Amino acid sequence: MDLKELLSSFAQITVFAVMLSMGMALGFEGMGRLWRRPSLLLRCFVAAFVVVPVAAMVVTRVLPLTFEVRAGIAAMAVIPGAPLIYRKMLKGPGDVELAGSFQATMALLSIVLVPLWFGIISAMYPNDAAAPLAVVFKQVMLMQGVPLLVGAAIAHWLPDLADDFNEPLNRISSAMLVGVVLLVAAMGLSLVLKAGPVPILAVVLMAAAGLLSGHYLGGSDPVTRQTIAVANASRNAGLSLALVTLNFPAVAHEVLVTIAAYAIMSGIASKIYTRLYQKQLARGAHPQDAPGF
Template identity: 25%
Template sequence: MNLTQLILLALKVSIVLAVFALGLGARLKDITYLFRHPRQLVRSLLSMYIIMPLVVGAIVAAFNLYPAVEIALIALSLSPIPPILPKKQLKAGGEEDYTFGLLVAMSLLAIVFAPLMIKLLDRAFGRTDKIPPVVVAQIVLSTVLVWLAIGITVRYLLPAFAQRIAKPISVVASVLMLVSLLPILFTARSAIASLIGNGTIIVIVVFVLIGLAAGHLLGGPNPHHRTVLALSTATRHPGVAIAIAHTNFPEQKLALAAILLYLLISGVVTIPYLKSRKSTVVI
């Protein structure tokens, strides 16, 4: 195993540990929340899998972007919530039932909606490629659903033990992720720099801001739900996005760099929103 493979393995392990830690603190009624509240489910689906792909279609039509950036935005608009996001949402005032429910529901729906929406958006490029649902399903299952279920099972069988180990595992996951991402970003720095210009940064900022606005407006009357849906709409699963980009556009080697650039920019752009929600939402 070379250094690159070791770094990628560490990144995958960090995601698994983060989801497992979330599962240790989740309840079954939390993860089924949206399926018991269909109106909120429809609003969430509209925000994440209808509005954002349409926004990307409009952006691609309006701007002469690098092909890798176009592909990255399309892939991101069709990806579910990253498994590390719920921790940030809860800190920002999100409620556990909707936060975990959205993670599970949107991950499941991605298996259906990603292939359907990509078929429509691909026509703008004169392509007929399809995303096999198994591509999305494998990533969602291996990084989210399975480990979330294991964590919930441990919580159910050994609640005291689950409560004791949840925080240490979460800390280890965060440290491991940081250690893994830094070498990846350092290695890809030249590729990322090559994409800066031609409106790339402006477009990514617009994408994130529209995601925040759409989620906030469609989150409903509950301010906690607004916060969670806003962050979820603006921030997507990079693993699924990379798989979508690689499966449909394997010749675009810079798509990974574009997704990494999006992660950096979205992290900065969402800071003011997070601060504003912490000051206005009573936890």
């Protein structure tokens, strides 16, 4: 087993553990938070599965990018719901439960929509990409859908077991998730710096598309708007890496560079956005001084 396969396997196990922990923490009640607001749910769906993927299609068509860069951008664009976002909200401004519900909802919708988008990508680039829908469906289902629903079922029917095991599982899965992020950054950062301005511009535009679509479609409530914006910009690097490695092993290393670049640049962009928006809210008593978004 080479380093790429090892990292992919570790990413798959990590995503499974994180989703299981999240399912136990949220339960069916927390997971359904977004579903109890149909209008917001629809807007989140549009932001995550329509605006960002379409923006990716435009960016990859307009900019002169290699197939490997296009594949990395496409993978991140069609897979929302980064496992890290729920934990980010625990330490900063935002609605933690709403972020968890967004992530869980996007994970469940991904079971159908990610294979669909992979099929569209394969049709657009028949000579470069081939990912059977049934295979991608099974991969996403096993890594996200099954552990999330099992975790919620344990919380609902075996609450004592969930109370005993969720905290240690949360700690272990969080450490594993940090490990994946560090490994991706360590393997990709040096290459990202050498990638050149055009690929960097592409991932910056993608991060901006995620933030802006989440911001404007997140509604008028400041906390909800900020939560959806940051959650929408944070795509699922672990699942993207696993799917690309499983379905396109020949270009996995090169695609890793783009995934690492997006993870880094979207994190920076989210911090800048959060700081600017918090400053705007702090000046809310003087609307004429507040910049618009």
